[in-house]
Amino acid sequence: MIVAMHETATEEQIDAVIDVIVESGLDVHRTTGATQTILAGVGPATGLDLTKFELLPGVLSVHRITAAYKLAGRAFRPQGSVIEFSNGVKIGGEQVAVIAGPCAIENREQIFEIAKCVKAAGAGFLRGGAFKPRSSPYAFQGLGIPGLELMHEAAQANGLLTVSEVMEIAQIEAMLPFVDCFQVGARNMQNFNLLRELGQVRKPILLKRGIAATIEELLLSSEYILSGGNYDVILCERGIRTYETATRNTMDIAAIPVIHKLSHLPIVGDPSHGTGRRDMVPAMAKAAVAAGADGILIEIHPNADKAASDGAQTLYLDQFEKLMSEMRVIATAVGRTL
Amino acid sequence: MIVAMHETATEEQIDAVIDVIVESGLDVHRTTGATQTILAGVGPATGLDLTKFELLPGVLSVHRITAAYKLAGRAFRPQGSVIEFSNGVKIGGEQVAVIAGPCAIENREQIFEIAKCVKAAGAGFLRGGAFKPRSSPYAFQGLGIPGLELMHEAAQANGLLTVSEVMEIAQIEAMLPFVDCFQVGARNMQNFNLLRELGQVRKPILLKRGIAATIEELLLSSEYILSGGNYDVILCERGIRTYETATRNTMDIAAIPVIHKLSHLPIVGDPSHGTGRRDMVPAMAKAAVAAGADGILIEIHPNADKAASDGAQTLYLDQFEKLMSEMRVIATAVGRTL
Amino acid sequence: MIVAMHETATEEQIDAVIDVIVESGLDVHRTTGATQTILAGVGPATGLDLTKFELLPGVLSVHRITAAYKLAGRAFRPQGSVIEFSNGVKIGGEQVAVIAGPCAIENREQIFEIAKCVKAAGAGFLRGGAFKPRSSPYAFQGLGIPGLELMHEAAQANGLLTVSEVMEIAQIEAMLPFVDCFQVGARNMQNFNLLRELGQVRKPILLKRGIAATIEELLLSSEYILSGGNYDVILCERGIRTYETATRNTMDIAAIPVIHKLSHLPIVGDPSHGTGRRDMVPAMAKAAVAAGADGILIEIHPNADKAASDGAQTLYLDQFEKLMSEMRVIATAVGRTL
């Protein structure tokens, strides 16, 4: 931590700041310039609220100089993390993973038809929601565990892995037999109790960025899972909220290379939530692959317009097949497979 | 719902859109202008995803013309709601409520000292956090139920009501004996399962706006609680995330008059989270009262700089007492008491 | 400037960074911690692009430790600036200034009726736009200099001062005889050529914050005027762009106390542009006064709904008179006059 003092700070004020830094368990190195004094607090500043230093008399500004996260940092695994699933499929390696399926699992016929298409198109992961808390209390809310059973069966029949969102700690146990990867939704990105619990699970976690979360906060949230001993975390960029309304969210494609620089964790892109519009999904899926995404999450449905939830951002199956071919060409162009 | 067709839309495209509207359970009224056709879908559009209409061929734009919420709307109770507590104290009436206390309950001495100060300054509510999931996994995480017992005791001894944040459904039951009002934090504003459960509780709920939530989404979240039969909902503006970093959040003071126009629910302001800086709290507390807030939420601590959490935004007790007098003058100036 | 090196930075990388800092004309103080090296670049860093240091190998983060502005900083005039006009009226002193008038000057009758009302209500400044570049090329574009002549005459007849927006350098000369204060609009906040030119003028400048400008950028823009020798700059908060659409902009009331802390310049609030809605103007005007604003800018019109521009955010004259009384009570409540 660095504390820059005002040019007008008195020696008493400087001493008082030094005292507070020392009380916080840090060593202090002082640089006295011609016009300004700078205090460097050296030591573990994790968990320290820096704003309180800003309010001390004579202080101009305070800066964190160590990353707030440790285990998620690139330095922890400079070569990058590759998450390996039970069937040998990997996320974070040379192959770009594709995770596709409906927003909500609706019935056996729907999920089997989709699973077959996902497999045929060459993707490795089937996703589907079983718990669908919607922003309107009057909308469809999901099939629950029976839905997951259906998805699991459909995945097994097609040699696919399953991904589904966990909403609460209480659901983890019941979901375990049916999912190969737990998804944490954007709204739960800072549900720290849930994250901590998922740190105890021994299955990969797909952690979505909150719509108002910075990249640093996403990494800090991943730290909750990592610090519990579960190192299989996959991050997901799915759009952030900005003033632009032409798309539902603004997909922050730059988060992909930024995360590759800051962290060793794989990062996948979700153009369905990232745009909220079916007609923008293909362009953004290709952009994400071109930017280096380790995977793509896509919502698909045989009858997208009639989907029980999020239909507007859902591709029809033939659109998905076409996009798979297009993404494959882009993947090759950036030296990967798909 | 209104669907405006492109000038170039064909009769077939118009018919197809009409079919989809009818399938959605709405009646269609058609207006054929010289250059453009407009379709009005009349009937209950709640829970309808309008984006799917936007994607139909020939459609220019789609507009919701009924509010997405009903019970929270001003029309439901044009005279406004006044929430009455067991001891007769009200929020939403002439008196501006003040809810003060530490971010986290730390120990008996701390909470009793604060309760005494809250009472002496003339405020009616003691607040304190017992569950403190922090953005860093390495920070203090709260005392839990024993903390609530301490706060309840301190409140009783001083004739105060208690407010504390509930993080999960599982905590509701255990918290019930100790809190007069459940607070739902910004991160849980769209935790719909929790909201639904709180709709079953018969104690008032203080619902904080999420840092990326629109006012409409806040009202829609309140609808979850109201539709469960709990009409005692108090909304809270506590700052939204913008690009400005001089303050931790940008406190959207205009949300106060906007909510008074759109809804019958009381709205309180939280300048502590709204600014994240102790030195900005008094100005923003006064601004909120001047704008018509029905209450003010303030974090206070006898030793703010050493507070276990959020110290930088916490007022010292003497600062709080001074602010109470200042707010009282403003309240009088806008025709209220405090 | 502080450069924090990665824990893994090599001695060669550290030396290379030191070289670049020295080349930039700064002295370097080095702090070698157990795990991390910190380099403090001491000297004038104004005008230095810090991002380039971030990209040097081994660098973790870079921090500016001196404010980017100097003349606008509080330290330059700790007691605060009071701008005095030719007739003795002041902005920045005990009295809260009120600047009122139509968005656009339309004709003699309109501006004289408004001037009379402004005077009668006790405000000191008449404002009106003569050049109205609108976001649609098909809308009314203003009367130009003849409009300013009308406003000047109306102001003279009522003992008022005039404020009007300057859009381009070429207009300054022609406007000089008619305005007592030049307004720089939000869109021109970073029109540095215009600002520089206004630094040569010897009349006060009202500088509005851009809709995407940080407070720091606003102060940096004021520095352009101040560094030309014109110290009579009044800042104006008029709402920033956020994701919230219930109001046209989000009025950042906290900018008022923040600017009072960071700068010596007076700051006024503009609730008309800040909200874009007539029905929200009174609450926000009062909030701004309660937060310590040195003045309020309000759009008024005898026939607001038919105003040539910005009618929706414009108060009727009787609404303005009522608001003046209300603001006066709030001003008294915060120890000022109005």
Place this chain on the structure above:
Amino acid sequence: MIVAMHETATEEQIDAVIDVIVESGLDVHRTTGATQTILAGVGPATGLDLTKFELLPGVLSVHRITAAYKLAGRAFRPQGSVIEFSNGVKIGGEQVAVIAGPCAIENREQIFEIAKCVKAAGAGFLRGGAFKPRSSPYAFQGLGIPGLELMHEAAQANGLLTVSEVMEIAQIEAMLPFVDCFQVGARNMQNFNLLRELGQVRKPILLKRGIAATIEELLLSSEYILSGGNYDVILCERGIRTYETATRNTMDIAAIPVIHKLSHLPIVGDPSHGTGRRDMVPAMAKAAVAAGADGILIEIHPNADKAASDGAQTLYLDQFEKLMSEMRVIATAVGRTL
């Protein structure tokens, strides 16, 4: 325009609204539902401020149903616009254009070295700034017209076209002999006087999106140029301001497919300003091409770290050459050339 009335609106209120719509020059079609009345104002609503209808008694909401722009709309030229330059080079066709050069022209040697590299790498356009108003008044401000002469000479020697930013109307005339395409910077996107003047010029205009501008506002700004008779407008996405600080701006890649849907104008991407960081430029350049950009704008400099301005986002020449090959592969993958 559609006006949705409140369920509780009276017949008098409805009549009053009808009157105002008619006074605005529109025809009214009325739909009376079981619970709600809807009024459709049919006719040319361009230039109409809809907010004023929102404030009329009994009105629930108001919606624009015609696009605010006409000439920029896709319907105006469904096949898309291709801008052709004097030497036959096109933007908007099959070939993805590359526009590269330094942020600021510094001297003959620099611009000639860059021009040679741009040509060798296969790009068609040389760009460079001559007027550099910087956010700090203490930074380098550009060479002016002599700089443009140098760039023009360097371009001629290498068979390149030139692009440079115009800041003010007064510069147009002087720049004309030296530039093949005028760039309008983000800060001037709503400088309507400048846009109007450029509508009279007969050279292509590259119009950059403002950092707080919506896509609709960008199209509306282009309308100013188009309505003057200059149809050769190229739009540019260069990042918008959001709360994320890991990159200088958030590059809204989705703006590329959105603009292709809404407008016939070509759209290019600027990953240099879009990210503000050299290390993120290649990934974002490739993403933009994959998303369908008609061109890429890149800042390059032989000695990027020492560049007079914006060095941190500037590629070294060898990095640029490498990126050209990479983008070429992506262009091929999306069925284009580069």
